Amino acid sequence: MTTVSPTAAAASAATAPDAMKKLSGNFSTFLTLLTTQLKNQDPTSPMDSNAFTQQLVMYSQVEQQIDTNSNLKTLISQGTSNAAAVTTGYLGKKVSILNGNAALTNGSASWTYNLDAAAATNQLSITDSKGKLVYAGAGETAAGNHTFAWDGKDNNGNQLADGAxxxxxxxxxxxxxxxxxxxxxxxxxxxIDMTGSTPKLVIGSMEVNLGDVAAVAN
Incomplete structure (x- = not known):
């Protein structure tokens, strides 16, 4: 029996509406072929009903998969919209970030760091967004919180560009x-940067994931 593959139709379609349209067209072709074959079959050697029954089952399964994919896409879109609505509430707020990054803006950046215990030595190093070492120097050794302010210059005195x-x-x-x-x-x-799959906060020229935010203040 001549068959038309429903899985091929679904795989070649880019969107759920296109996939359903393609599947419907193939299903109509399948029914036309099936009807023609039933009319012209040899009475002494009838068609095996299992073959076209399996085809009908395949069409049903593909249709369900297309519906599932469409519903999932809708849920993802709704989730992104909800996240965007939440992140707009961060505009103008001061946030604390725990990933070690800071925005160098107009030649100024600062961090706070905490030592759980007193140290004999403490080496501070700063890397750019590509992981390149741009500064190294000694840090505080006493236990507790410390602030480090950086003027954006490397160890050779060169002023570096703003960024993370x-x-x-x-x-x-x-x-x-x-x-x-x-x-x-x-x-x-x-x-708020909404160009990606998830919204990101922008501080100066630095983007921050919501998961890296520890606290928010007015």
Whole structure:
């Protein structure tokens, strides 16, 4: 029996409406072929009903899959819209960020870092958005919170471009073991970037994921 593949029709369609239209056209062709074959079959050797029954089942399964994909796309779209609505509430707010990044704006950036215990040595390093080391220097060694302000210059005195930079803290104790540290920064949200699949906060020229925000203040 001549068959028309419903899976091929669905795979070649870019959207749910297109897929349903293509599937409907193939199903009509299938029924026409089936009717013609039933009319012209040899009475002494009738067609195997299992073949076209399986075809009908396949069409039903593909139709259900197209509906599922369409519903999933709708849910994703609604989720993105809800996230966008939530993020607009961050505009103009000051947020604390825990990923170690800070925005260098007009030659100024700052971080706070915490040492769980007193350290014998503490090396601070700053990398740019590509992971390139641009600055290294000594940091505070006392336990507790500390602030590090950076003028945006590398170790050769060159002024670097505005953008996102990351502060890394490498503190060691008297016995040579690492001292646990954490790094945070803060900035005011000036824009919301909605061009991607999920909205992002913009601080200066730095984009921030919502998951990296620890606190929000007016």
């Amino acid at each position: 930079y990351t502060l890394n803290v490498a503190a060691t104790g008297g016995a040579g073991g690492a001292v646990t540290s954490s790094v945070a920064s803060a900035g005011t949200v000036t824009q």
